[in-house]
Amino acid sequence: MTDHLSTQLVIRSPAVEDAYRIWTLVQQSENLDKNSLYSYLLWCRDFSSTSIVAYLSDRLIGFLTGYIKQDDPATLVLWQMAATDRHGIPGLGSLLFNRLFERVATRHVEFLEGTVNPSNRPIIMIYRKFATLHRAELTRSTLFDSEYFDDDHEPEVLYRIGPVRKARHREESP
Numbered sequence: 001m002t003d004h005l006s007t008q009l010v011i012r013s014p015a016v017e018d019a020y021r022i023w024t025l026v027q028q029s030e031n032l033d034k035n036s037l038y039s040y041l042l043w044c045r046d047f048s049s050t051s052i053v054a055y056l057s058d059r060l061i062g063f064l065t066g067y068i069k070q071d072d073p074a075t076l077v078l079w080q081m082a083a084t085d086r087h088g089i090p091g092l093g094s095l096l097f098n099r100l101f102e103r104v105a106t107r108h109v110e111f112l113e114g115t116v117n118p119s120n121r122p123i124i125m126i127y128r129k130f131a132t133l134h135r136a137e138l139t140r141s142t143l144f145d146s147e148y149f150d151d152d153h154e155p156e157v158l159y160r161i162g163p164v165r166k167a168r169h170r171e172e173s174p
Contacts, residue, residue: 021060061087078114111162
């Protein structure tokens with residue numbers, strides 16, 4: 001990443017004021033389930049410590065939302081992730097995964113879980129890269145078959161990574 005871009009990139013917890021921009025980015029995505037704006041307002045209020053947004057100058061270019069699993073506090077469940085097209089930040093998805101994990105690791109989180117549609121190859125690659133970087137096991141299993149959805153929704157495959165260990169090397173970050 002060029003120095004010019006890295007000085008403009010801000011990665012932080014979301015605030016309620018970010019909800020509309022996150023919702024708009026989701027509406028533009030072909031891979032994400034569409035939720036109400038209200039759900040993103042609540043998410044930014046109630047789960048900001050386990051979520052992350054990326055801004056380039058004053059433009060939202062990506063986000064990753066997650067929460068600590070209620071019955072397993074060692075697990076961070078990743079809910080949604082999206083990035084704008086042509087933002088110019090190589091590896092933004094991996095950077096968001098690593099930044100968020102660094103933040104929640106202080107809470108003794110050792111596992112990441114998330115569901116992915118089988119056709120969403122970019123996110124699958126990010127999960128694999130994260131597992132390799134952190135020398136962690138990655139397992140897959142179908143969490144929800146297509147029959148649970150009301151349309152032509154693909155199955156949701158659960159990816160579980162962990163236990164996560166210290167990274168082999170730190171990714172370049174701004």
